Amino acid sequence: MSIEPTMKAVVFNRYGPPEALSLREVPMPSPTPGEIRVRLHASTVNRTDTATLRAHPFFARAMTGLFRPKMQTLGMDFAGVVDGLGEGVDGFRLGDRVFGLSPDRFGAHAEYLCLPQSGAIAHIPEGIGFSEAVVCEGAWYASATTRLLDEGQTCLIYGASGAIGTAAVQLAKLRGATVTAVVGSAHVALASRLGADRVVNFDAEDFTAIGESFDLVFDAVGRTSWAACRPLLKRTGLYTATDLGPYWSNILLDIWFGITGSRRVRIPFPDDAPGFVRTLAGLMAEGKFSGVFDRSYPLEEVVEAFRFVEMGQKTGIVLLDIRSHGAVSP
Helix, strand or coil: CCCCCEEEEEECCCCCCHHHCEEEEEECCCCCCCEEEEEEEEEEECHHHHHHHHCCCHHHHHHHCCCCCCCCCCCCEEEEEEEEECCCCCCCCCCCEEEEECCCCCCCCECEEEEECCCCEEECCCCCCHHHHCCHHHHHHHHHHHCCCCCCCEEEEECCCEHHHHHHHHHHHHCCCEEEEEECHHHHHHHHHCCCCEEEECCCCCHHHCCCCEEEEEECCCCCCHHHHHHHEEEEEEEEECCCCHHHHHHHHHHHHHHHCCCCEECCCCCCHHHHHHHHHHHHHCCCCCCCEEEEEEHHHHHHHHHHHHCCCCCEEEEEECCCCCCCCC
């Protein structure tokens, strides 16, 4: 009698706080035709994970499950080694070091993950470690806004120290934009190091009264509003955000300005995850993009990782170290 192989995975079967998560032994997935299996070394815990765990906003349940979650393991970002090939796979080989996104299935908070070889996966560039390669989620969301920029335009990024914000500064500069980053005192040097042309310390001054106007204002953390940022916008300037805004104002304004045709407010959604990951791999290989990491937690401390992310104080990315054991200090 054969014994079915198992793996460790972080599982949740109800929506709720981080305590709804538990580390369990579950069946190890096997790659189907056209799929590869990755033995994971690293993942991340991010705002997408925490929001999905709590089913926020409520209407997201239409996609994730009305009363109970359809998918029981979170995690979008991953990096690891190919250790299984389904029939017909020709783009990867056993032992390849890979990284990418699992935006539809999630599942990266586990020891193994299967996904299509045509999915959002690429080879890790030479010289980059697994823990440095889990950079896609924040950059993917940032790219939905930065792709709206043309060379020579100006943009202000509010919250330029988070996973999305740190990626947005780098991607906006690669688009040829002039970037003003708005951060707290602790992150002024970081924003400059990432390439921001000007850094505004919101602890010391009102960023809405700096006397400049921009082609694009991007709220990368969901803590300001169109009304607050309107004085910063040029006549045809665009305001974008990563969430719904106070009283769902961003999505309502997005709809209204869409009806009027001016498109002054947008909640842009990223697309083409496979193409983006391959592009990002090239930028990483050329040294033009890198992740900013706050701290690392082993898989066994995933609840603590979620608690920390929900505090809203992280700098860049929170790493989930799947291949190590024991506590990892910040």
